[in-house]
Amino acid sequence: NAGVMQNPRHLVRRRGQEARLRCSPMKGHSHVYWYRQLPEEGLKFMVYLQKENIIDESGMPKERFSAEFPKEGPSILRIQQVVRGDSAAYFCASSTKDNSPLHFGNGTRLTVT
Amino acid sequence: AQKITQTQPGMFVQEKEAVTLDCTYDTSDQSYGLFWYKQPSSGEMIFLIYQGSYDEQNATEGRYSLNFQKARKSANLVISASQLGDSAMYFCAMREAYPYGGSQGNLIFGKGTKLSVKP
Numbered sequence: 001n002a003g004v005m006q007n008p009r010h011l012v013r014r015r016g017q018e019a020r021l022r023c024s025p026m027k028g029h030s031h032v033y034w035y036r037q038l039p040e041e042g043l044k045f046m047v048y049l050q051k052e053n054i055i056d057e058s059g060m061p062k063e064r065f066s067a068e069f070p071k072e073g074p075s076i077l078r079i080q081q082v083v084r085g086d087s088a089a090y091f092c093a094s095s096t097k098d099n100s101p102l103h104f105g106n107g108t109r110l111t112v113t
Numbered sequence: 114a115q116k117i118t119q120t121q122p123g124m125f126v127q128e129k130e131a132v133t134l135d136c137t138y139d140t141s142d143q144s145y146g147l148f149w150y151k152q153p154s155s156g157e158m159i160f161l162i163y164q165g166s167y168d169e170q171n172a173t174e175g176r177y178s179l180n181f182q183k184a185r186k187s188a189n190l191v192i193s194a195s196q197l198g199d200s201a202m203y204f205c206a207m208r209e210a211y212p213y214g215g216s217q218g219n220l221i222f223g224k225g226t227k228l229s230v231k232p
Binding site: 033035041042043044045048056059089091093101102103104105106107109 | 156160204
């Protein structure tokens, strides 16, 4: 079984550009989570989605960040008008249901120059 | 207050010895889950072990075991017979009960412990 697939693995954007990060959950998983990790820190929750629904976006910055998980296709984390402070590793995770382990992708390393 | 506290920023252990990584948590829920993840230098997050708050027995997975002390709100990870490949960051995480339609359910992570295994 393929694990959680994230792409791209590395993404470089100039300030002001848009970044789109993709995540395909494990087969059979309908819950998707996005986390951000700054260097030398733990993972910070951003958003929790199920198909076509945002369940919890309490960790998402109010501006420039958005996420979706359409009926067909991968989940997308979108960052508009990126700034240097957005540079981080962004991890996607999926699970089958509440309180089951989250399985993580390999992350997307975003660098804003 | 922090939900998950890992008090050891770094730990050293001799190869083949056992090591305990500490984790304490804070919750008022009765139903929750505790998780440990390993993050090697390559960056991926690897799920190691899970303990449910109602589980009577301590969880074990191969060389990993979770020393769950509910009254103390601690969930320490024990790695037996350490190997060089165990050198990594280790994160403790908690997931509180998720009522349908509510806003809980995500994993809350501690700051991690960097384990170095010496040959």
